Amino acid sequence: MRYYESLYIVNPNYEQQRLDEVIKAVAEKVSEFGMSVINHREWGKKRLAYPIQKNKYGSFMLLHFETKSTENLDQFERFMVLQKPILRNQTVILSAKPEIHIEETPAVVEAAKEAVEETPAVVEAAKEAVEETPAVVEATETVSKEEESESTVETDLTEKEQE
Amino acid sequence: MAFQTRKKFCFFKENSITEVDYKDVKLLRRFITDQGKIMPRRITGTSAKMHRKLVRAIKQARNIALMPYTNTSTES
Numbered sequence: 001m002r003y004y005e006s007l008y009i010v011n012p013n014y015e016q017q018r019l020d021e022v023i024k025a026v027a028e029k030v031s032e033f034g035m036s037v038i039n040h041r042e043w044g045k046k047r048l049a050y051p052i053q054k055n056k057y058g059s060f061m062l063l064h065f066e067t068k069s070t071e072n073l074d075q076f077e078r079f080m081v082l083q084k085p086i087l088r089n090q091t092v093i094l095s096a097k098p099e100i101h102i103e104e105t106p107a108v109v110e111a112a113k114e115a116v117e118e119t120p121a122v123v124e125a126a127k128e129a130v131e132e133t134p135a136v137v138e139a140t141e142t143v144s145k146e147e148e149s150e151s152t153v154e155t156d157l158t159e160k161e162q163e
Numbered sequence: 164m165a166f167q168t169r170k171k172f173c174f175f176k177e178n179s180i181t182e183v184d185y186k187d188v189k190l191l192r193r194f195i196t197d198q199g200k201i202m203p204r205r206i207t208g209t210s211a212k213m214h215r216k217l218v219r220a221i222k223q224a225r226n227i228a229l230m231p232y233t234n235t236s237t238e239s
Contacts, residue, residue: 048228
């Protein structure tokens, strides 16, 4: 089994719906040629190092696929070149099977955060932080008391001046 | 006072990197000049094996517009 990675640039002026259509068309063509898709995702909108068809930006798409025969690779390349929405494409061979990309949904991120919070080191750090706070509170209290006493003295003085 | 030359080392060997990915533009940028030219091995100190892989990766990155072929000052 051979593994390939294809990175292609889609016209940046396309909205999400048309982008999805392009992705769908490519995915269908890949499976038509007897290749199986491993990963197919948006790599993000990036600034191009040089303008392509007067476009400064491009929506990058990353496609990983595997195939047994290399017969249809030329046809796949031909198909990609002929697509109008695709500005540029490049297919390279991979030495090892690519990892399956799992998109980070908000729920997954939250779960990860919770897992981090539960670790003992973090809990201990939090405890220490709590222990430190009373001292700080005391310090602030003393300061406020001093201020109060000063203010009372000042008021006395002002009263005397008024007399 | 002796003139000290800085010892050159292979960046990839130091960081135990065996493969160069053309998508890793941040890494590749270390090995090109301001003009966008690939820096020679005698300056970067990269090992011959890794330099070949590096050159390949930079050229692939250029093809897919991740890196410039040239970087002229007139460019806006």
